Amino acid sequence: MPSTTTEPMIRAAHLHKRFGDHEVLKGVSLEIGKGEVIAVIGPSGSGKSTFLRCLNQLERIDRGEIVIEGETLVTTDANGHCRYAPDKEARRICAKMGMVFQHFNLFPHLSVLGNLIEAPMTVKGLSREASVPVAEELLRKVGLFAKCDAYPSQLSGGQKQRVAIARALAMAPDIMLFDEPTSALDPELTGEVLRTMRQLADEHMTMLVVTHEMAFARDVSTRTVFMDGGDIVEAGAPGDLFGNPQQPRTQAFLNHMR
Amino acid sequence: MDYILNIMGPLLEGTAVTLQVFGATLVLAVPLGLALALIRLSRFRAASTAVAGYVWLMRGTPLMLQMLFIYFALPFVPVIGIRLPDFPAAIVAFVLNYAAYFAEIFRAGIQSVGRGQYEAAQVLGMSRAQTMRRIILPQMVKRILPPMSNETITLVKDTSLIYVLAMNDLLRAARGIVQRDFTTMPFVVAAAFYLVMTLLLTWGFMRLEKKYAVYDD
Numbered sequence: 417m418p419s420t421t422t423e424p425m426i427r428a429a430h431l432h433k434r435f436g437d438h439e440v441l442k443g444v445s446l447e448i449g450k451g452e453v454i455a456v457i458g459p460s461g462s463g464k465s466t467f468l469r470c471l472n473q474l475e476r477i478d479r480g481e482i483v484i485e486g487e488t489l490v491t492t493d494a495n496g497h498c499r500y501a502p503d504k505e506a507r508r509i510c511a512k513m514g515m516v517f518q519h520f521n522l523f524p525h526l527s528v529l530g531n532l533i534e535a536p537m538t539v540k541g542l543s544r545e546a547s548v549p550v551a552e553e554l555l556r557k558v559g560l561f562a563k564c565d566a567y568p569s570q571l572s573g574g575q576k577q578r579v580a581i582a583r584a585l586a587m588a589p590d591i592m593l594f595d596e597p598t599s600a601l602d603p604e605l606t607g608e609v610l611r612t613m614r615q616l617a618d619e620h621m622t623m624l625v626v627t628h629e630m631a632f633a634r635d636v637s638t639r640t641v642f643m644d645g646g647d648i649v650e651a652g653a654p655g656d657l658f659g660n661p662q663q664p665r666t667q668a669f670l671n672h673m674r
Numbered sequence: 675m676d677y678i679l680n681i682m683g684p685l686l687e688g689t690a691v692t693l694q695v696f697g698a699t700l701v702l703a704v705p706l707g708l709a710l711a712l713i714r715l716s717r718f719r720a721a722s723t724a725v726a727g728y729v730w731l732m733r734g735t736p737l738m739l740q741m742l743f744i745y746f747a748l749p750f751v752p753v754i755g756i757r758l759p760d761f762p763a764a765i766v767a768f769v770l771n772y773a774a775y776f777a778e779i780f781r782a783g784i785q786s787v788g789r790g791q792y793e794a795a796q797v798l799g800m801s802r803a804q805t806m807r808r809i810i811l812p813q814m815v816k817r818i819l820p821p822m823s824n825e826t827i828t829l830v831k832d833t834s835l836i837y838v839l840a841m842n843d844l845l846r847a848a849r850g851i852v853q854r855d856f857t858t859m860p861f862v863v864a865a866a867f868y869l870v871m872t873l874l875l876t877w878g879f880m881r882l883e884k885k886y887a888v889y890d891d
Contacts, residue, residue, distance in 0.1 A: 535798035
């Protein structure tokens with residue numbers, strides 16, 4: 417195994433996943449380097465969300481290998497059997513990745529601040545005194561410090577998603593995964609969320625973003641990946657992929673989006 | 675009025691018995707019900723099925739029969755057979771019975787919390803136990819308050835069943851006086867006592883609901 421400096425942040429190799437008779441992922445491979453911002457685009461049902469969810473074990477793959485920062489989350493042995501790291505180990509590896517969901521999934525019974533300090537306190541065992549300043553700083557960063565004591569139900573969709581981003585960041589992840597973070601938002605609210613994400617990208621956070629926002633993919637991503645039918649059809653610099661797509665399926669999708 | 679004051683003594687003694695059965699049942703059946711609900715929802719199929727069978731048995735037979743069985747028949751059961759005095763026998767029957775109902779309420783409450791909450795907790799690195807304790811159960815509490823209010827009010831009135839073990843609860847005390855004095859006034863007073871107890875419970879649950887109303891799901 418090469419040293420960690422050459423090891424990518426995420427290495428996914430030949431991921432296979434099926435739901436019943438439907439094969440959702442047909443051998444997806446992708447490597448993500450430090451500081452890369454990868455946008456994954458594609459029609460719905462292309463497997464892009466499933467791919468993302470496999471990386472942090474929200475879905476379990478049937479075959480393939482996932483290595484996070486040099487540590488193997490899952491691998492497939494010679495007999496084709498998937499072998500996941502032991503539960504505790506797998507949780508530790510997955511904790512390197514923060515995740516933002518389409519439907520926010522904030523904890524409704526906790527205040528905004530409570531949402532941010534919950535995991536640092538229960539998972540990392542930090543004291544309240546140690547967690548609160550970090551949480552407050554993150555809320556300032558996403559422009560919601562004034563909402564510290566509010567409950568999620570009192571926030572707009574855009575504010576909820578910014579809290580969700582701050583909550584993920586509170587665990588100090590090395591990688592951020594976004595699963596269609598603006599798809600559940602009213603159009604006028606997507607801007608504030610995309611701005612927050614752009615800010616993260618500017619700070620060189622490693623990001624993997626499944627999105628329908630073509631402008632975000634084109635302007636912010638360092639590499640855009642087009643998925644269709646359970647596999648990666650084409651990937652490249654956004655300028656190339658959007659300006660001069662090579663594959664007919666990519667061309668058709670981009671034409672359709674325009 | 676003098677008559678009512680006169681019968682107050684025995685009726686209050688009866689109320690004390692009623693409240694003891696009520697309190698002991700609540701304190702013991704809630705944790706047992708929660709444990710049953712968690713086993714019912716666990717991945718261990720055999721244990722889950724066993725709990726389902728237990729709930730069926732407890733909800734499917736009369737509480738009075740269960741109480742009579744524990745008091746009169748349990749002593750003759752091989753191995754586990756023990757003879758319990760009347761109060762413990764009543765408590766065991768009430769706890770076993772009510773835990774089954776509570777388990778179903780808890781199960782419904784836990785299952786009403788969406789999958790997204792589990793996923794959010796998981797990606798933050800929380801274990802199953804941490805997720806349950808910190809994220810799911812606190813949300814369950816808010817959702818089960820209305821059915822729990824129902825069930826505890828039913829429990830207050832169900833305590834009158836202990837008369838079959840010849841225990842002097844509120845209703846039996848009232849009946850004793852009715853038969854002695856040939857007046858139905860003690861029934862009226864007993865009804866007022868039950869109403870006061872259920873009113874206090876209703877008020878308590880309303881306060882709890884108000885407390886949990888600070889957030890919406």
